[in-house]
Amino acid sequence: MSQHPLFAINPELDLVLERVVDVAPRLVWAAWTKPELIKQWFCPRPWMVTDCRIDLRPGGEFYTLMQGPDGQSFPMDGCILDVVEGERLVLTDTLTAGYRPAEKPFFSSIVQFIPEGAGTRYIATAIHGTAATRQSHIDMGFHQGWGTALDQLVELARTLA
Numbered sequence: 556m557s558q559h560p561l562f563a564i565n566p567e568l569d570l571v572l573e574r575v576v577d578v579a580p581r582l583v584w585a586a587w588t589k590p591e592l593i594k595q596w597f598c599p600r601p602w603m604v605t606d607c608r609i610d611l612r613p614g615g616e617f618y619t620l621m622q623g624p625d626g627q628s629f630p631m632d633g634c635i636l637d638v639v640e641g642e643r644l645v646l647t648d649t650l651t652a653g654y655r656p657a658e659k660p661f662f663s664s665i666v667q668f669i670p671e672g673a674g675t676r677y678i679a680t681a682i683h684g685t686a687a688t689r690q691s692h693i694d695m696g697f698h699q700g701w702g703t704a705l706d707q708l709v710e711l712a713r714t715l716a
């Protein structure tokens with residue numbers, strides 16, 4: 556696993572998905588920052604994102620509404636903390652747009668897009684406040700779910716080339 560550029564990974568609190576994918580960083584970045592693209596890959600099928608709003612700046616909104624096949628609905632109303640164009644996106648649901656505190660914080664994430672050959676080293680880190688919250692993310696299927704979503708992102712990004 557690569558060393559994180561912003562902080563030391565705490566294995567008791569953090570979850571990491573790291574993989575080299577065969578699409579350019581600019582395409583992976585586009586898939587993460589354009590609402591119409593997020594809707595196509597962000598959650599494992601048959602779940603889908605039916606609404607997405609992104610204000611790509613620190614303090615800006617990052618909102619998704621995930622819908623399950625049986626009518627379940629999961630909104631994620633978050634705040635963008637840091638944007639390094641084409642390289643890094645830092646999000647949290649502990650705050651909402653404008654840095655307003657959220658009612659039910661769960662985690663923050665740092666997603667990195669590092670050029671590697673013709674592809675991208677993709678590193679997604681989910682940062683939790685407690686070991687219990689981290690465990691609940693594991694129980695929800697973090698590794699399989701985020702891995703499947705990344706597969707879907709790659710499938711979509713290949714069509715953008």
